[in-house]
Amino acid sequence: LTYPLAHGIGGIKDLPVPAWLFFYGAAAVLILSFAALAALWRDPLLKHGLPGREVPFLERLVFSAPVRILFGAIGVALFAVVFAAALVGDADSGANLAPTFVYVVFWLGLVPIVVLIGNVWPAVNPWRAVARAAGRLGERAGVRWEPPLEYPERFGRLPAAVLLFAWAALELAYPNSANPRHLAIAIALYSLVTWFGMLAFGTEPWLRSGEAFSAYFDLLGRLAPFAVEEEDGRKRLRLRVPLTGLAGAEARAGSVAFVAVMLGSVAFDGLSRSTWWTDRVLSVRDSIGADRTALADLAVTGFNLLALGGMVALVAAAYLVAVDAARSAARGQLRPEDFLRSLLPIALVYVVAHYFSFFVNQGQVAWRLASDPFGNGWDLFGTADYQPRYDLLTPNVVWYAQVGALVVGHVLGLVVAHDRAVDVVRSRRLAAKSQYPLLALMVVYTLGGMWLLSRG
Amino acid sequence: MSGRGRAVVAIGAVAAVVVLFFVFRSGGDESDEATTTEAVTTTATTTTTTETVSTTTGETEPPPPPPPPAGPVRARITVRGGEVVGDRRLLKVEQGKQFVLIVNADVSDHVHLHGYDLMADVAPGKPARIRFEASIAGRFEIELEDRGLLLGQLEVRP
Numbered sequence: 001l002t003y004p005l006a007h008g009i010g011g012i013k014d015l016p017v018p019a020w021l022f023f024y025g026a027a028a029v030l031i032l033s034f035a036a037l038a039a040l041w042r043d044p045l046l047k048h049g050l051p052g053r054e055v056p057f058l059e060r061l062v063f064s065a066p067v068r069i070l071f072g073a074i075g076v077a078l079f080a081v082v083f084a085a086a087l088v089g090d091a092d093s094g095a096n097l098a099p100t101f102v103y104v105v106f107w108l109g110l111v112p113i114v115v116l117i118g119n120v121w122p123a124v125n126p127w128r129a130v131a132r133a134a135g136r137l138g139e140r141a142g143v144r145w146e147p148p149l150e151y152p153e154r155f156g157r158l159p160a161a162v163l164l165f166a167w168a169a170l171e172l173a174y175p176n177s178a179n180p181r182h183l184a185i186a187i188a189l190y191s192l193v194t195w196f197g198m199l200a201f202g203t204e205p206w207l208r209s210g211e212a213f214s215a216y217f218d219l220l221g222r223l224a225p226f227a228v229e230e231e232d233g234r235k236r237l238r239l240r241v242p243l244t245g246l247a248g249a250e251a252r253a254g255s256v257a258f259v260a261v262m263l264g265s266v267a268f269d270g271l272s273r274s275t276w277w278t279d280r281v282l283s284v285r286d287s288i289g290a291d292r293t294a295l296a297d298l299a300v301t302g303f304n305l306l307a308l309g310g311m312v313a314l315v316a317a318a319y320l321v322a323v324d325a326a327r328s329a330a331r332g333q334l335r336p337e338d339f340l341r342s343l344l345p346i347a348l349v350y351v352v353a354h355y356f357s358f359f360v361n362q363g364q365v366a367w368r369l370a371s372d373p374f375g376n377g378w379d380l381f382g383t384a385d386y387q388p389r390y391d392l393l394t395p396n397v398v399w400y401a402q403v404g405a406l407v408v409g410h411v412l413g414l415v416v417a418h419d420r421a422v423d424v425v426r427s428r429r430l431a432a433k434s435q436y437p438l439l440a441l442m443v444v445y446t447l448g449g450m451w452l453l454s455r456g
Numbered sequence: 457m458s459g460r461g462r463a464v465v466a467i468g469a470v471a472a473v474v475v476l477f478f479v480f481r482s483g484g485d486e487s488d489e490a491t492t493t494e495a496v497t498t499t500a501t502t503t504t505t506t507e508t509v510s511t512t513t514g515e516t517e518p519p520p521p522p523p524p525p526a527g528p529v530r531a532r533i534t535v536r537g538g539e540v541v542g543d544r545r546l547l548k549v550e551q552g553k554q555f556v557l558i559v560n561a562d563v564s565d566h567v568h569l570h571g572y573d574l575m576a577d578v579a580p581g582k583p584a585r586i587r588f589e590a591s592i593a594g595r596f597e598i599e600l601e602d603r604g605l606l607l608g609q610l611e612v613r614p
Binding site for chain 1: 570571572591599606
């Protein structure tokens with residue numbers, strides 16, 4: 001998270017990736033890129049060549065009423081505890097479960113589950129569970145809610161992109177993001193927007209278009225082995241070959257903006273952790289004076305917001321430039337949405353590279369706080385006295401994980417982009433030609449990500 | 457090239473300029489920073505070495521040269537009028553070394569070193585002194601707990 005958190009989450013950062021490892025990583029990226037280019041253009045294997053399989057037993061279990069109700073109840077119960085802690089628990093973010101739960105357990109902890117298993121967010125999404133339960137109860141009482149508006153499909157995911165940006169702004173640009181009371185306000189506002197959207201447009205349309213976390217985990221869930229697919233109006237669970245979920249285009253409007261926010265926000269987090277940036281932020285504070293904290297917070301938030309917006313714009317501009325070049329090379333046979341899914345592995349490894357150590361360190365704090373969520377001396381699970389160990393990860397492990405993740409993500413992105421190109425572009429030669437700009441884009445993203453991690 | 461394409465290229469060019477600006481600015485700053493922090497640690501080590509030298513010269517028989525005892529690395533931070541004096545924001549130490557952090561302040565508060573989770577009271581005329589072995593590598597924030605004022609960061613390098 002950002003500095004200066006008065007009592008912020010963490011207060012511990014990784015050492016910057018050393019220059020030599022940076023250079024090895026960069027060399028690996030370049031060599032693997034050329035190897036990938038030489039070997040990869042054949043047939044759209046991901047799109048057509050590798051069918052998944054059905055898992056009837058698991059499917060019945062996952063979609064059974066008890067399981068559905070159980071997961072929904074878990075989500076709502078956790079939401080209630082966290083919101084109550086934020087509202088009335090200890091005002092010290094280090095003694096309150098809410099900030100650590102929201103930023104670490106929920107936001108980071110769901111990522112490995114969603115990517116390694118499947119998108120579980122719809123099952124535990126408390127806003128969805130409450131809306132559906134309310135709908136059921138209403139039906140039983142003989143009242144049926146018909147959403148008054150139809151969602152204008154031309155906006156696509158744009159509302160979700162805006163809300164994801166707002167979330168990133170809260171987490172990364174706002175200096176008091178870990179303050180439980182401020183977090184409570186943010187949760188209340190987001191809940192209002194979400195339920196209002198569901199009332200106005202219907203639950204599922206809003207989840208598809210305006211619920212930032214649904215869109216986020218839906219996109220990341222494309223990397224997962226298990227997927228839920230609609231078939232004749234019925235939900236089916238499928239086990240698929242890795243990466244095949246990334247075949248195809250992400251055609252809904254607002255998708256480019258959404259993915260740009262995903263990537264750009266993590267890039268800004270990398271920038272904002274550097275000593276250079278914290279010094280800039282400090283000088284903004286100094287110029288305002290130590291006694292006018294509220295004004296300084298506001299100025300710092302604005303300053304951070306500019307950079308956050310700039311990073312998102314940078315990521316989007318780089319993508320659009322690359323796709324534009326690819327389209328020229330393929331004589332107009334490609335559109336911007338064609339390669340969006342090749343950025344998803346990159347978005348994932350950005351998260352891994354930036355937050356893996358933070359998750360390990362701060363996750364232990366969650367373990368402790370789970371026993372005493374309000375900071376009033378409870379010891380529900382006997383873990384209230386657990387002392388987090390910050391020496392579990394050595395800098396070497398963190399560095400190799402960071403650089404390794406970025407290199408792997410880059411190669412996966414290339415594979416997905418190639419698959420798309422040979423699927424869409426008629427001539428194999430043109431398809432190959434269209435991949436040079438994409439290759440350049442991936443190299444820029446990967447080196448940019450590594451460069452940010454190597455900043456002191 | 458379409459009008460939109462041209463606009464995109466223009467944005468890209470602006471972005472590139474911004475990146476270059478960042479690169480050069482950060483390059484310049486880094487060297488400044490390195491010198492200031494270097495200064496802190498070197499003054500610290502020189503004080504300790506002179507101490508060891510003065511004790512050894514008092515003896516008549518020069519003992520066989522022992523491995524120089526690694527004295528603790530010291531760093532001092534002063535807070536005046538609610539702000540950190542000077543520009544000392546990144547203290548560096550090698551992992552395994554003893555480290556002594558002394559904080560002088562004209563206010564009553566607690567000094568908190570994150571990660572190691574060490575706390576010491578500070579008050580006008582009563583500096584906080586935190587002595588510990590820098591066993592965990594990483595970057596740790598040092599702050600005045602009640603005020604939430606960041607005093608600096610400790611970087612423990614392996």
